[in-house]
Amino acid sequence: MTTENSSTQGGGPERSALLAALGVELDDALLELALTHRSYAYEHGGLPTNERLEFLGDSVLGLSITEKLYLDHPDKPEGELAKIRASVVNMHALAEVARGLGEGGLGAHLLLGKGEEQTGGRDKASILADGMESLLGAVHLQYGLDRAREVVLTLFSGLLERGPRLGAGLDWKTSLQELTAERGLGVPRYEIAATGPDHDKEFTATVLVGGQPRGVGVGRTKKEAEQKAAGVAWGSLSDDAATSAGAGEAGDTAVTDSAAPGDKGEAGSAAAATAD
Known part of the structure; x- marks a missing residue:
């Protein structure tokens, strides 16, 4: 070889x-x-x-x-x-x-x-x-x-x-369902499309959360495609939460600073302590 x-x-x-x-x-x-x-x-x-x-x-x-x-x-x-x-x-x-x-x-x-x-x-x-x-x-x-x-x-x-x-299920579909339930977004729904000949089919899964597409996955089986789509959606929703949390913290700091310009050092210290 x-x-x-x-x-x-x-x-x-x-x-x-x-x-x-x-x-x-x-x-x-x-x-x-x-x-x-x-x-x-x-x-x-x-x-x-x-x-x-x-x-x-x-x-x-x-x-x-x-x-x-x-x-x-x-x-x-x-x-x-x-x-x-x-x-x-x-x-x-x-x-x-x-x-x-x-x-x-x-x-x-x-x-x-x-x-x-x-x-x-x-x-x-x-x-x-x-x-x-x-x-x-x-x-x-x-x-x-x-x-x-x-x-x-x-x-x-x-x-x-x-x-x-x-999640406890240790797979993306279970984890996504737990995450959407926790946030009151309902149960994820999957749409499947198949392409290719019978002996070589490829499946594309789109997962919808709250009626909106949040992830797409491609695989040789429906299950594999759904797992990939769920993983993408889970990551997207998790990133959204992290971004929202970061924006909220930034907004809180801005309000504190503008309300009490003379206390910026104390506000910054408090924010840092909270973050820690």
Whole structure:
């Protein structure tokens, strides 16, 4: 196997973009192995697959995230930490990270068999999640745990930030429904559109909150498309709340300053104390 021949399989981008997004360089042979799905291996005479690297990467990911949560949340009991970890370390979360790895995401670089290719394997959550773990296993083999941990924490920083705020259902649809109920916005409604032939359909989901579209997601199944749309909507509503809160604080400070120009220092100190 050579990197040149496989780096553009399916017309995908060069692997340099993938490695840049990953944040490390990898040995050509090790990277090739990490990208080799079993469907490709079987069609090419039983080549080694990425499954052993996936096994290793799963442990690297789990340890890195568990340690981070333990250190960052000294006040949370084991049960809560386990729920947060489950929201970060799961198939859909891994696939989300994989899709963000450079131009075309990780899927553009995977070595897939023809059958898997034709059925949308490049964007299948399970395949992307396994490939993500394989890459982490490869990083660990080449650089050791400390460097692998750095890669994990960089790639999963967004999920680690959102994890403590996710609902008990640990999925975007449940979390969005909890958020809209909390704000009196009613139950989210999903509209689905399908395109493509029966053997290769693509679904687009639009989620409406209060009758207004708040997120769009595309996937190979209705469920996957709805989850993606819900994730976008959840992020949008959360950002709206943060913006409103920030504007409210700024407005309060402005009123205080204009009402009592001589007390600006005290008002600023009070605002800072409140923020802390």
